[in-house]
Amino acid sequence: MDDLKGRVAVVTGGGSGIGRGIALALGAEGMIVAVADIQRASAEAVAAEIESRGGRGLGIGVDVTSVVSLAAATKEILARADGVNLLCANAGVLARIGPLANHTIEDWEYTLSVNVMGVVKTVAAFLPALRQSAPDAHIVTTASLGGLLSDVRAPIGAYIASKYACVGYSEMLRAELEGEGIGVSVLCPGVVASNLMGTSAENRPDAFGEQAAPQFAPAAGAGGGSAPSPPAKAMAAEDVGPIVIRAIRANRFHVLTHPRARPLVEARFEAMLEDFEFAASR
Numbered sequence: 001m002d003d004l005k006g007r008v009a010v011v012t013g014g015g016s017g018i019g020r021g022i023a024l025a026l027g028a029e030g031m032i033v034a035v036a037d038i039q040r041a042s043a044e045a046v047a048a049e050i051e052s053r054g055g056r057g058l059g060i061g062v063d064v065t066s067v068v069s070l071a072a073a074t075k076e077i078l079a080r081a082d083g084v085n086l087l088c089a090n091a092g093v094l095a096r097i098g099p100l101a102n103h104t105i106e107d108w109e110y111t112l113s114v115n116v117m118g119v120v121k122t123v124a125a126f127l128p129a130l131r132q133s134a135p136d137a138h139i140v141t142t143a144s145l146g147g148l149l150s151d152v153r154a155p156i157g158a159y160i161a162s163k164y165a166c167v168g169y170s171e172m173l174r175a176e177l178e179g180e181g182i183g184v185s186v187l188c189p190g191v192v193a194s195n196l197m198g199t200s201a202e203n204r205p206d207a208f209g210e211q212a213a214p215q216f217a218p219a220a221g222a223g224g225g226s227a228p229s230p231p232a233k234a235m236a237a238e239d240v241g242p243i244v245i246r247a248i249r250a251n252r253f254h255v256l257t258h259p260r261a262r263p264l265v266e267a268r269f270e271a272m273l274e275d276f277e278f279a280a281s282r
Contacts, residue, residue, distance in 0.1 A: 001086065001138045001183060002249050005030030008081045012064055012122055013091030015042025017194030017237050018142065018187075022088055023047075025241025027055030031086070034077045036060040038091070038203050064091045064118035070125035084129040086248070089122040090142040090187075093200035095211060100157040108158050110208040115162035119169065135181030138248050141170045145190045145261055148254075149268045163188075174253055183251045187244060190258030193234040 001007070009026045013019035015037030027033045027050035035050070035057055037043035044059030051057050058080055062073035077084065093114045095107040119141050130137040146154065147163030154160075167186055174184035201211040240257055247255040 001136055001251075003136075004086075004245070004248075006032070007085035007136065008032045008034065008077075008083055009086040009088065010034045010036060010060075010077060010084055010126060011088040011090055012036045012062060012118075013142070014088075015039050015046055016199055017196055018189060018192055018240050019088070019090040020046050020049075021192075021237035021239070021241045022090060022140075022244050023057070023241075024050060024053070024238060025245055026086070026088075027053060027057055029245060030055065032056045032058070032081050034058040034060050034081060034084075036062040036073055036077075036091075038063050039199075064089075064122050065113045067121055067125070070121055074125050074129065078129060083133050084126055085133045085136050086138050086140070087123065087126045087130060088140045088142070088244070089119045090140070091118055091122070092142055092196070093203070094156060094159050094196050095200060095204070095208075096156065096158060097197070098155050100155075103158050104209065106208040107211075110204055110211075111158040111162050112165075115159070116165045116169070119166055123173065130182055131180060137181065138183040138185070138251075139173065139177070140185045140187055140244060140248065140255070141166055141173075142187045142189075143167045143170065145188050145256075145258060147186070147188055148265050149261075151264070171253075183248070185244075185247050185251070185253055185255050187240075187247075187255040188257075189235070189240060189255075190261055191234045192237055192240060192257070194237055 009031045011019050011023045014023045014035035023033050023035045023046055033050055035043040035046045040061030047057030047059035060073050060076060063069040091114060093111060095111045096103050123139060143166040144163040146160040147167040150160050170184055170186035177184055204211045235257055243257055244255055
């Protein structure tokens with residue numbers, strides 16, 4: 001997919017964070033962007049932001065864990081736009097920061113219901129429309145750098161497990177859809193400034209129990225009453241969108257935002273190769 005102007009994009013989780021950054025970038029490219037979010041008001045606000053910048057945005061409410069909600073969103077989008085060319089299955093949650101022993105079963109179920117099955121259900125809902133648009137069709141799933149490696153310094157085990165699953169699913173999806181002219185990419189961002197834990201807590205269904213809001217350390221020099229600050233090295237969410245667009249145009253599979261993380265990924269695969277050598281030494 002090279003010429004994006006006039007094409008239709010759907011971005012789930014588009015009401016904030018990375019999803020908003022992707023939606024704004026796609027709107028700037030002249031795409032008609034259906035911004036879909038569990039918080040419809042947030043989706044409509046981002047759609048209005050796209051419109052204010054000279055683009056065309058549609059605000060859509062959707063719960064990616066619900067097949068019924070996704071079917072309704074698909075129907076609404078197809079009624080308001082001419083097909084779907086690009087799907088960004090971006091909605092995600094972060095349910096717990098802490099050791100695996102502290103993760104509750106409800107944390108796991110909530111995380112997997114959105115980060116894995118939410119992606120699967122989203123793709124299933126929009127794949128018929130994407131097939132109608134092929135070969136001008138592409139899918140981007142949002143995983144994480146945590147879907148390529150794990151680090152105990154970031155104690156978010158359920159999240160990392162879900163993102164590993166997303167990467168594996170996306171690899172299979174790319175191989176299966178290649179012959180149909182539908183490209184597939186997986187976004188694996190490093191730390192990006194967003195309110196992911198805040199929205200995860202706010203949108204968590206009662207069935208999964210309550211979740212604490214994020215507790216970032218105050219910025220240096222800030223008083224005790226200051227608002228919490230994201231990590232200092234976090235990339236701006238709006239900087240992610242152009243990276244995604246470049247990868248779509250080149251049909252790259254891994255969409256990476258933090259090249260400095262390469263040594264960490266290399267170390268993981270070097271350790272794996274050493275284990276192959278150990279196995280061969282019997």
